[in-house]
Amino acid sequence: MEVIMVKIQIDGTFYEVNPDKNLLHTCLALGFDIPYFCFHPALGSVGACRMCAVKKFANADDKKGRIVMSCMEPVTDGLIISTSDPDIKVFRAAVIESLMTNHPHDCPICDEGGECHLQDMTVMSGHNYRRFVFKKRTYSNQYLGPFIHHEMNRCIQCYRCVRFYRDYAGGRDLAVSGSANHVYFGRQTEGALESEFSGNLIEVCPTGVFTDKTLKEHYTRKWDMTYAPSICIQCSAGCNITVGERYGSVRRILSRYNGAVNGYFLCDRGRFGYLSTNSPERIKGIMVRDPQENIQKEISRDGYLSVINSAIIGKKIAGIGSPVASLEANFALEAMVGRENFYHGIDGEKFDLERTAIQILKNSSVHSPSLKEIERSDAVLILGEDPAISAPMIALAVRQASRNRSIRMAAKSGIPSWNDAAVRELAQKIKSPVFIATPLTTSLDDLAELRYNSPTSDIARLGSVISSIIDKIEPLSAGSDKSLNDIAQRIAGVLMDAENPVIITGLQHNDKKVLQAAANITAALHHNGKKPSISIIFPECNSLGLALMEGGSLDNLFEVILQGDVETLIILENDLYKRADKKKVDSIFKKCKNVIVLDSLLNETSKQADILLPSGTFAESTGTIVSSEGRGQRYYRVLPVNGHIKDSWKHISEMIEITGISKDLHWEHFDDIVASFTDSYPFFSKIREIIPGSEFRFFNEKIARQTIRFSGRTAMNANDSVSEPKPPGDDDSPLSFSMEGYKGVPPSDLVSYYWSPGWNSVQATNKYMDEPYGSAKGGNPGVLLFDHKT
């Protein structure tokens, strides 16, 4: 859609801007620092806080002007405003002073301190000294579950929390109550928040009302953490995260902006799922089974050399990869054992399904949508997959998609999409069509225009009837089932009326027919001139990446082993007991003389290992994974190499070197293995071309993992030795482990943290994108591997 730009004048300078945005959005995009609270780029404006005042002049001769709220002001041609008029300064200072009258004296023990939007705005608006001498209103707090701490005294009534929780994420158990000076944000009764997106309250709330309880247990100020850009490994949506570390342990996870994927948000699994990296159960040393006592014991480096030699040299080896390990780790193993001896570590059924899914995605007429594209679609059909369970952020995108009809309706009445309260008021219960065909109920059911809860075989049938209707072929077998036929008619009709419908399906229920039906619907819509897309949700964070590699399934491996010539089995970050029948797994462990396992935690499989190597988690390794969308993205280590814990590919590379089984395979640095991988799999060559390698420098500098105000540098290790150690180097990435390096806005793949002068809170994110809620500066992170994208 072509946007006709308009000309406006801000502080005497002319700008060409998009009239579809509000004035605050426009000013922020242009880099003006205007204070605000209630506006959020993803939530729109409601005009509740009165902080964003600017002065608007009727024409060039108007010298007096009038104060308006920029977040509620449309941008029109010829608009003249001032952002720094003395009247505005007085007005803003008065507003912040009144918002602060009841604010407690908490900053030193407030977990928001140092990254508090309220602190930033207070400073920005010039309110330095409290004049309020009366008593402060106070509130009791609520227990909100294990993840979120509640401290209501700090609330400034901006309403962002309920607008996110209820309006944006569809939650029901957090609401506002009371009136006047007694407005309260909480639950009706104490209890854990139910929404799977509750963690976003931490980032959405501009104050310290909602803070991270997991962080509280090892609290560290924002400026004191070392950060690395990373990718969530909890599901296949590929959300971008930032991992914060101090004193050698992971402290928290925040969302990292990717305008095409997760935007500003994350689901709770992604945000709070990091604690296992700090677990005391972590495997730290190289363990070898003592044959006499039959227990695993830590072994010296020399001991390791000899056991690894005897386990590998001259032996018939097979390798089992993993859909949660990086492409590079899987490739290293594949290269070591040989392609014909490499198995994917998933059962035959899933393996088959994944092959089918890839066939669908590789078809050039099929488009796999980003989360942003799902948000923009005007009709959604969910077929045999519950995204709220398998990839929650996709469910959140569907929830946004359901608003598109009301946004269009509002536009017809002259209400811009950013005027959130007005759009929702007008919409009432009007939603874009969302059809949900799943075996069980889902948390998206409240959106559904039509729900069909039935076993997957019925769902597949429904799918094929829909596609036949669209293609105007007589349905194959639905003749007898009138109700199914009616439903299919209705869905087909709506999909045909839609501009860019999205079909969401997945591998959750192991039903190939569902996948095929979804593909057929997409194809049928495509034949009929629509722009459909199909989102196939893969089970794990790198399932798609691994599926794009060669290799067999676990079932194939079981056969090979039972035929009896595999002597050594190398298992990469995979608990086989979760993938296959216990008896079968037990039997292969019995058959193989040497079981080498690379993993980070003790589990049923790693307990069986004869040689156990400690591999790094996402926080201790660097790698590339491929999301369900087909987006290859890289996560970077936040912890430097520590003892024996290493990237799995490094362990494998070392094994090759020690045993000398191959002269050609030698990877010193991460770039080497990426090169070797992309040479061997040209399909992935973009990963090497587009994602910056370790030689990359920005303005001749590495990019700093630490903030400018990182503290305690000369004391944090002084208990060990008073002489400070040299900061660890990082040959595997363009990031440095210290505060030295580029600190401005780096390429989006390499953003470690968000900070900008005057913007210490997460709201600084807006400085890292083209415009608020737009794409990240220099393009959103990641590379799209299926390039027939529009």
Added chain:
Amino acid sequence: MISILRSIWFTFLHAFHKRETQGYPEKKPYLPPRYRGRIILSRDPDGKERCVACNLCAAACPVDCIALQAANDYNERRYPLFFRINFSRCIFCGFCEEACPTYAIQLIPDFEMGEYDRQNMVYEKENLLISGEGKYHGYNFYKVAGVDMGVKGIGKGENEEPPVDLKDLIH
């Protein structure tokens, strides 16, 4: 010539001036209370650690020689799990004291910190914490903060109304 004689005369006069040389260490010099010497951590009037582990001193320190870790006790009261100052780096600028919102960290008039082994210049909390209030008396941060961390309940502070009754419809 005259200037040389003048200099000799002034030098001679110094023989009758008060001696500047101090008999240290036998005779201790007087140091004013605000002298910026050895750093201590003080306690509040109730005898509890004053430091609330806010990290502001560490952030203010120009040589980054303060490292600490926040922890919460059984009342959720925030305190430093460890608190370390590397005095071999400290320049006694006093920024930490200025930054401290609780009067916990204070520089005192004591400079006798010499060590033969540099490692001994690293002070942990047990070396820093004194049993009194130091230079500033009577202040207890938790009594004026809004939180309930076992020191005073919410709404029990001098400047606070009792907590809002959410079921009350009058307001």
